[in-house]
Amino acid sequence: MRDGKPLKVAVLGCGSVGSQVVRLLGEQSGDLAARVGAPVELVGVAVRRLDAAREVEVPEGLLTTDAAGLVARADVDLVVEVIGGIEPARSLILSALENGASVVTANKALLAEDGPTLFEAAEKAGRDLYYEAAVAGAIPILRPLRESLAGDKVTRVLGIVNGTTNFILDKMDSSGAGFTEALEEAQELGYAEADPTADVEGFDAAAKAAILASLAFHSRVTANDVYREGISEVTAADVQSAREMGSVVKLLAICELKDDAVAVRVHPAMIPRSHPLASVREAYNAVFVESQAAGQLMFYGPGAGGSPTASAVLGDLVTVARNRLANTRGAGESAYADRAVLPMGETLTRYHVAIDVADKAGVLAAVALAFAEHGVSIQTVRQEGRGDEAQLVVVSHEATDAQLSSTVEHLRGMDMVREVTSVMRVEGDQE
Numbered sequence: 001m002r003d004g005k006p007l008k009v010a011v012l013g014c015g016s017v018g019s020q021v022v023r024l025l026g027e028q029s030g031d032l033a034a035r036v037g038a039p040v041e042l043v044g045v046a047v048r049r050l051d052a053a054r055e056v057e058v059p060e061g062l063l064t065t066d067a068a069g070l071v072a073r074a075d076v077d078l079v080v081e082v083i084g085g086i087e088p089a090r091s092l093i094l095s096a097l098e099n100g101a102s103v104v105t106a107n108k109a110l111l112a113e114d115g116p117t118l119f120e121a122a123e124k125a126g127r128d129l130y131y132e133a134a135v136a137g138a139i140p141i142l143r144p145l146r147e148s149l150a151g152d153k154v155t156r157v158l159g160i161v162n163g164t165t166n167f168i169l170d171k172m173d174s175s176g177a178g179f180t181e182a183l184e185e186a187q188e189l190g191y192a193e194a195d196p197t198a199d200v201e202g203f204d205a206a207a208k209a210a211i212l213a214s215l216a217f218h219s220r221v222t223a224n225d226v227y228r229e230g231i232s233e234v235t236a237a238d239v240q241s242a243r244e245m246g247s248v249v250k251l252l253a254i255c256e257l258k259d260d261a262v263a264v265r266v267h268p269a270m271i272p273r274s275h276p277l278a279s280v281r282e283a284y285n286a287v288f289v290e291s292q293a294a295g296q297l298m299f300y301g302p303g304a305g306g307s308p309t310a311s312a313v314l315g316d317l318v319t320v321a322r323n324r325l326a327n328t329r330g331a332g333e334s335a336y337a338d339r340a341v342l343p344m345g346e347t348l349t350r351y352h353v354a355i356d357v358a359d360k361a362g363v364l365a366a367v368a369l370a371f372a373e374h375g376v377s378i379q380t381v382r383q384e385g386r387g388d389e390a391q392l393v394v395v396s397h398e399a400t401d402a403q404l405s406s407t408v409e410h411l412r413g414m415d416m417v418r419e420v421t422s423v424m425r426v427e428g429d430q431e
């Protein structure tokens with residue numbers, strides 16, 4: 001013990017998450033001290049502007065615009081980084097570690113782009129770097145992967161890890177709204193940012209997928225290794241087509257172990273309504289983990305929002321603070337397996353393809369032949385309508401993504417095919 005000496009905390013950024021971290025540090029100070037074994041004292045909050053409106057009242061004299069000066073203070077034991085983005089967040093975290101502080105961050109963008117630099121700095125400094133809030137907000141998922149499942153072999157992680165896009169797709173499913181209309185509603189409710197690109201185009205989910213895959217498979221996976229498609233091209237017709245199959249469209253993050261390699265991808269996919277992930281509504285997140293000994297596990301809860309995310313930050317803060325008091329640190333990066341990353345073209349998946357065809361004799365055979373020529377076997381074919389309205393809906397068996405996408409190109413070039421109206425991957429047990 002430190003004879004009741006407080007552990008000193010600096011918080012960088014006082015936005016949605018930072019303000020809630022500051023609030024909880026104040027409101028829970030008695031319980032936090034008891035759980036940690038020493039008082040946890042907030043000694044500084046770095047902000048961009050001193051006079052900005054804030055969701056929390058910061059105690060007199062703690063606000064500063066000098067984040068670099070705050071992390072370099074010799075008396076700071078713990079630094080919480082909730083600024084976001086690459087710089088100055090990276091330099092501030094590196095400086096905090098070099099100056100002897102342990103770090104808690106919620107910054108998935110930085111971890112997915114340059115995690116190894118941070119892990120190596122933490123290792124060199126002999127300090128902790130914890131980041132539970134970076135993936136699926138309040139849901140405990142990183143610690144279960146890093147600690148609870150450390151004795152098992154994780155083979156697959158399948159998740160809905162972006163609240164904004166789940167809200168949009170859920171709206172499109174429940175009300176028949178188009179993408180633009182659903183996005184506007186998400187923005188009005190404050191789920192989507194004014195610039196929703198990172199959410200809608202799948203960058204946020206891809207960063208989280210990289211972090212999940214690194215922990216699950218003990219190998220370095222960065223955002224660049226993740227195949228990514230967002231939801232801006234998902235149409236009301238895709239969602240309707242999924243409904244007709246008893247499925248729902250979700251933006252999935254899929255991390256798989258294939259022999260010794262890993263495959264990591266983020267894209268919209270149709271999943272059966274009976275799949276546990278299909279019932280994840282609104283802005284909620286869920287992560288489904290499959291491992292050799294444990295079998296299937298599911299983690300569910302609020303994946304975003306200031307207060308839920310602050311819960312995960314505070315959980316890390318307590319652990320890191322306890323480690324400081326005990327003069328120890330938690331497990332560092334585990335990347336010993338050093339696995340190759342499989343290109344998307346070699347990844348096995350299934351496609352749902354809706355084709356607008358001329359209702360002529362031989363169409364079905366010609367379409368079936370196109371699939372066969374690319375080595376893709378068909379699971380089901382459905383014809384809807386007649387004459388000018390005729391649509392063929394084909395669901396394939398598993399094939400490589402390269403085989404499936406060349407089948408679609410082939411279909412697009414056929415005389416009998418007027419238009420390929422919907423192409424979407426299919427996940428879940430439908431075979």
Ligand SMILES: NC(=O)c1ccc[n+]([C@@H]2O[C@H](COP(=O)([O-])OP(=O)(O)OC[C@H]3O[C@@H](n4cnc5c(N)ncnc54)[C@H](O)[C@@H]3O)[C@@H](O)[C@H]2O)c1
Binds near residue numbers: 015107108133137305
């Ligand atoms: N909001 C969520 O639901 C959520 C969930 C999980 C993770 N996160 C992550 O948490 C982090 C923070 O997110 P947020 O939603 O609170 O963002 P935010 O934009 O609300 O807050 C960030 C704050 O940092 C401040 N800031 C920017 N540069 C600064 C600097 N140089 N010095 C001091 N302050 C500076 C900004 O003024 C802003 O107030 C991000 O990494 C984000 O990805 C957020």
Ligand SMILES: N[C@@H](CCO)C(=O)O
Binds near residue numbers: 162163
């Ligand atoms: N923008 C993210 C916040 C949580 O990381 C989401 O919608 O899930």
Ligand code: NA
Binds near residue numbers: 141142
């Ligand atoms: Na989490």
